[in-house]
Amino acid sequence: MEATAHKSLKEPIIITTYQTQCLEDYIDNGGYETLKNVLTKYKPNEIIEQIKASELLGRGGAAFPTGIKWNFTAQIKADHKFVICNADEGEPGTFKDRWILEHKPHSLIEAISICAYSVGGDKGYIYIRGEYAESINRVRKALKEAYDNGFLGENILESGFSFNIELRRGDGSYVCGEETALIESIEGKRAFPRFKPPFPGIKGLWGYPTVINNVETLANIVPIIKNGADWFKNYGTKQSSGTKLYSVSGSVNKSGVIEANLGVTLKELLDAAQGMKNNKVFKCALIGGASGGFVYKNELDLPLSYETLKEAGKTLGSGAVLFLSEDDNGESLLKNILTFFKHESCGKCVPCREGYPKLIAMYEAFLENRIKAENIMKLADVMFKTSLCALGQSAKMPLETYFKS
Amino acid sequence: MDIENILKKYSKDKSYLLEIMHDAKESKENRSLDLNDLKVISKYLNINLSAAYGAATFYSAFSLKLQAKYIIRVCSSTVCHIKKSYDILLFLKSLLNCDDDNLSKDGLFAVSEVGCLGLCDISPSMMINNQVYGNLDENSIKRIVEELKNGSNGT
Numbered sequence: 001m002e003a004t005a006h007k008s009l010k011e012p013i014i015i016t017t018y019q020t021q022c023l024e025d026y027i028d029n030g031g032y033e034t035l036k037n038v039l040t041k042y043k044p045n046e047i048i049e050q051i052k053a054s055e056l057l058g059r060g061g062a063a064f065p066t067g068i069k070w071n072f073t074a075q076i077k078a079d080h081k082f083v084i085c086n087a088d089e090g091e092p093g094t095f096k097d098r099w100i101l102e103h104k105p106h107s108l109i110e111a112i113s114i115c116a117y118s119v120g121g122d123k124g125y126i127y128i129r130g131e132y133a134e135s136i137n138r139v140r141k142a143l144k145e146a147y148d149n150g151f152l153g154e155n156i157l158e159s160g161f162s163f164n165i166e167l168r169r170g171d172g173s174y175v176c177g178e179e180t181a182l183i184e185s186i187e188g189k190r191a192f193p194r195f196k197p198p199f200p201g202i203k204g205l206w207g208y209p210t211v212i213n214n215v216e217t218l219a220n221i222v223p224i225i226k227n228g229a230d231w232f233k234n235y236g237t238k239q240s241s242g243t244k245l246y247s248v249s250g251s252v253n254k255s256g257v258i259e260a261n262l263g264v265t266l267k268e269l270l271d272a273a274q275g276m277k278n279n280k281v282f283k284c285a286l287i288g289g290a291s292g293g294f295v296y297k298n299e300l301d302l303p304l305s306y307e308t309l310k311e312a313g314k315t316l317g318s319g320a321v322l323f324l325s326e327d328d329n330g331e332s333l334l335k336n337i338l339t340f341f342k343h344e345s346c347g348k349c350v351p352c353r354e355g356y357p358k359l360i361a362m363y364e365a366f367l368e369n370r371i372k373a374e375n376i377m378k379l380a381d382v383m384f385k386t387s388l389c390a391l392g393q394s395a396k397m398p399l400e401t402y403f404k405s
Numbered sequence: 406m407d408i409e410n411i412l413k414k415y416s417k418d419k420s421y422l423l424e425i426m427h428d429a430k431e432s433k434e435n436r437s438l439d440l441n442d443l444k445v446i447s448k449y450l451n452i453n454l455s456a457a458y459g460a461a462t463f464y465s466a467f468s469l470k471l472q473a474k475y476i477i478r479v480c481s482s483t484v485c486h487i488k489k490s491y492d493i494l495l496f497l498k499s500l501l502n503c504d505d506d507n508l509s510k511d512g513l514f515a516v517s518e519v520g521c522l523g524l525c526d527i528s529p530s531m532m533i534n535n536q537v538y539g540n541l542d543e544n545s546i547k548r549i550v551e552e553l554k555n556g557s558n559g560t
């Protein structure tokens with residue numbers, strides 16, 4: 001897979017020049033030093049303060065502040081606490097977590113261990129979608145290396161801290177990436193999202209407090225602890241600190257993962273992808289995956305950060321950027337998106353289960369000029385307000401931004 | 406490996422349900438689970454058969470219906486849709502003479518349409534069992550299918 005750092009980044013945070021699949025490489029490049037420092041020199045709450053100060057936002061789509069999330073769980077007294085790495089990456093157009101899983105598995109193990117130390121966790125899980133066969137192989141190998149060399153298990157690095165991580169495989173379910181559905185799945189059940197609250201941080205796996213973070217979120221932890229929160233905040237914008245791995249695809253010359261400052265513009269990403277394929281004209285981009293929104297020509301200079309997209313009524317989501325040319329059919333893409341959600345709806349709640357088939361029928365009627373866009377938006381709005389999880393809320397953004405073109 | 410031997414690898418922890426089902430599926434020539442597998446697994450984990458059945462039918466990776474030696478998963482999500490994955494799917498189905506259940510005439514292949522495989526950088530893409538394929542066109546598909554057919558002669 002092509003993975004590059006944008007030229008405006010002096011020093012990338014995640015897509016560093018060395019690749020660290022195997023333990024020796026990782027250690028040669030300073031791997032597990034941070035864990036050692038954390039376990040021997042820092043108190044748990046000092047780590048949480050650092051993560052809070054970095055203002056790192058969750059990279060799984062919802063952009064919740066990671067330090068605050070960890071703090072919730074740290075505050076609770078419980079017999080067990082868990083840490084889960086969400087590697088179910090299923091948002092259409094997103095493939096950045098796959099790069100991290102395949103190239104830096106040890107950085108995840110180190111980050112999960114640091115999280116567990118900070119919140120008082122005694123067991124970790126890496127939940128990977130079964131389709132990511134290569135990621136599974138590499139993470140499995142990394143876990144074995146870590147156990148064999150005393151970075152996991154009893155009395156890690158002779159610090160008195162003991163911690164275990166296990167791998168779990170999902171497969172063939174998009175909703176499984178939703179945090180409570182994923183927890184149900186680890187418990188051996190169908191991936192039906194739970195009603196929130198309580199949030200997983202308070203009551204998660206087997207009812208115990210559980211921190212669940214995206215792969216990319218965790219990949220930022222070691223660099224932050226190593227270099228400090230201020231260093232991290234040199235990257236990105238005021239309200240979106242750090243870099244982002246943008247999954248760039250579609251009708252461009254060079255698809256791939258691009259790490260850039262949060263706030264990079266669409267135009268800059270298009271240039272980094274070496275422009276539109278066959279010199280076609282840029283029409284629009286779908287940002288944030290199937291549950292994201294369309295961005296048009298007049299917005300090429302819009303900085304791609306959490307706050308700027310929100311202000312524009314859109315979302316950065318997972319950071320997927322699908323470029324469409326004048327020849328690509330947006331009309332049928334929108335139907336593809338609705339069909340995807342219909343298929344992936346778990347069926348637990350009515351607005352989503354019944355809403356998507358109806359939305360598709362209405363969209364077809366709209367294409368035949370039999371109804372107006374506003375009729376569709378009314379239903380999408382009801383689904384947005386009443387669905388149990390974000391999957392049922394997801395139609396609104398692509399529809400709304402498409403109709404506003 | 407038969408199911409009894411797979412179970413020996415795992416403790417009686419419910420959270421191994423999907424892991425065990427994955428291993429059981431991988432171990433079978435036709436890559437599908439049957440009711441007997443689910444009975445043995447649920448007894449071992451001390452869960453209701455209905456729970457195992459519920460999970461086996463929820464995740465599209467598992468199937469109680471007859472599958473095949475090669476399960477072809479063609480991505481039909483956003484990026485691949487733009488890159489004409491539907492044509493790829495139709496071509497494959499006709500190349501393999503698929504029936505209404507999407508099984509190939511020779512019984513070697515089962516074709517399905519799936520959500521994004523995270524291979525959008527090499528779209529249009531598909532997986533055959535655990536192997537990934539990208540930048541597909543009719544020629545590459547013909548070649549891939551041919552290779553698998555030839556490779557499977559001896560087994």
Ligand SMILES: Cc1cc2nc3c(=O)[nH]c(=O)nc-3n(C[C@H](O)[C@H](O)[C@H](O)COP(=O)(O)O)c2cc1C
Pocket residue numbers: 057058059060061062063064066086087088089090091174175176177178179180212213214215217218389390391
């Ligand atoms: C339908 C649906 C699918 C999701 N899929 C994923 C996913 O594949 N990976 C992920 O990290 N988060 C996914 N999420 C978001 C998670 O629920 C959760 O917000 C995230 O794992 C939290 O981690 P973060 O705070 O580090 O971002 C999904 C949410 C929904 C509603």
Ligand code: SF4
Pocket residue numbers: 175192193344345346347348349350352353387388389390391392393
């Ligand atoms: S919104 Fe859809 S996916 Fe989410 S719980 Fe309801 S039916 Fe299931």
Ligand code: FES
Pocket residue numbers: 092093094480481482483484485486520521522523524525528530
């Ligand atoms: S959309 Fe087909 S692999 Fe991602």
